[in-house]
Amino acid sequence: MSTTDRKARKKPRIKLDLRVNLGGMILENPITVASGTFGYGMEYEPYVDVASLGAVIVKGTTLEPRAGTPPPRICETPSGMLNAIGLEKPQGNSNR
Secondary structure (H helix, E strand, C coil): CCHHHHHHHCCCCCCCCCCEEECCEEECCCCEECCCCCCCCHHHCCCCCHHHCCEECCCCCCCCCECCCCCCCEEEECCEEEECCCCCECCCCCCC
8 A cells, every 4th residue: 555545544633622720720632740750840941841731730849939947858767767858949940
């Protein structure tokens, strides 16, 4: 089968409306990334079109840059692990 034949037989793409209402906020689609695993998104720009996601979930953010929690960030206690990761927010990263 030639390339021309395959193109002629190709079915048209259907545009699906994947919008969802999340607490009154309309997301273009339900695809989100988990808090704490995706950073601020810019780290994944070589791999994922961040603008195509419905949302990037963050634990917290600030308007101004911050250094984050200084080490040690994890401590073992008799009751289990205690952590205070406190991610830094680099200069020029606008999460507004």
